[in-house]
Amino acid sequence: MRIALLANPAARSGARTGAAMRAAERLRTHGVQTAIVSGGSALESSELLRAAIDAGVDAVAVAGGDGTVRLAIQHLAGTGIPLGIIPTGTGNDFAAALGLRELDVETAADAIAAGTTLDVDLARVLRDDGTAEHFATVLASGFDSRVNDRANAMTWPRGGSRYTIAILREFVTLAGMPYVVEFESADGARERVESDLVMATVANGRTYGGGIPISPDADPTDGLLDLVLVRPAGRARLLRLLPRVYRGTHGTVPEVAMHRVRSVRIVSPGVTGYADGDPIGALPLTVDVAPRALRVFIPAV
Template identity: 75%
Template sequence: MRVALLVNPAARAGAHTGAATNAAERLRAHGLQTSILSGGSAAESSELLRAAIEAGVDAVAVAGGDGTVNLALQELAGTGIPLGIVPAGTGNDFAATLGLRELDVAAAADAIAGGVTRSIDLARVTRDDGSTRFFGSVLASGFDSKVNDRANAMRWPRGGSRYNIAILVEFLTLAGIPYDIAYEGADGTRGEVHGDLVMATVGNGRTYGGGIPIAPDADPSDGLLDLVLVRPAGRLRLLRLLPKVYRGTHAIVPEVSITRVRSVRLASPGVTAYADGDPIGALPLTIDMVPGALTIFTP
């Protein structure tokens, strides 16, 4: 089996570790022909991966975090070429949803060499200009996208703790944001939400921000998205909500609603959405599900 192992040296964290080299050595020890692809930018990395796929690789592996995995999703969606993940990034939320987050390099490489795969869904974002992009874990807009803005600009600390700090800082200027939302529910019925929200989040996976279970019951194999809406409340009340968010028990709070949907359109002026930890576009955006779009290696 020929494997293309993607690592992005422009990633914010984890890309300069020895994860890729160690994974490649482990894969080769299993008899797999493994080539490391490392572009100087996200665009160059995508080009290298696209060329490898066109040349006929049998599998793709990524040594990195959600941002680098997201690059691979764009090229692999719908191809049937399996993806292996060596978690080596800041958040690794997509890997967490798939049960791979805690794997070390050797175990992740062994899962690829083992050859066991399964199919999962991907969420597809359509912008107003008609362009599209896939994501695997969570799309965030509103308060949580502002947290992403702040966390991504922070040089210290590394890891998931910077998201915690960013959350607390953003609370100082917390305010409701006007939204217009239209969705198709799991049973095909249509629904709309209009008015101020703190945030509107769409989950294919369960966690974001390095393990925060914002959509605790999301299943990337059920053909549905989890739409999580948080309505304004007093700042102190929302601050008290945070421990429930970290435990994944926030669905019981009156200001929170979680709805299973087939598709959803989010509109709000001046709001940029993030997906898999990176900016994906300004609202309005339409998000729908592509069932079974990705094949992944699993232990």
């Protein structure tokens, strides 16, 4: 097997940049031909990965987090070329959905070499300018996209705890925003919600922000997306509800509505959408599901 291993172009620490080397060494012990691909920016890395795929590889692996995964899936969606993940990023939510242990380079590399794969869904974002992009985990807008803005600007701490701190800080200015949300539900019915919302989230996977189960019933193999809408409430009440969000039991709260959908269009002025932890575009955005669009390596049962 020949693999192109994409290293996170944003990694700077020795431990994180060294993960790609350790993974490559581990794969080579299994007889897997491994070439590391790493550019000085996301754009350069994307171009180098595209060239490696065009030259002919049997699989692609990434050493990084959800943002690096999103870079790779733009080239892999619908191709049947499998993706392996060495989870060394901040969030690693997609890796967690596949049963990979965070920062365990050797175990993740072993899973790739073993060759067990699963076909999973992706979500596709359509912008009004006609451009499109895929994401693997969650698209956030509203309060949670502002949390991402703050978390991404923080240099400390690393890991999921930075999202917890960002959430608490954003509560200071928390307010509802005018939204129009139109969606096709799982049974084909079309619905429209026009209301002030704190957030509107579209999920292919259960968690975001380093393990927060925003859509606890989401399944990336069911051919559907999960839409989570949160209406305004007092800051004190929402703060008391945070523990339920972290437990994944917020679905029964009156201010929260969850829908299984095939597609959704979200409109709110001045709001940016984040997908897999990175900005993906200003609203309005349309999101639909790409069933079984990505083949991934998973640990053998």
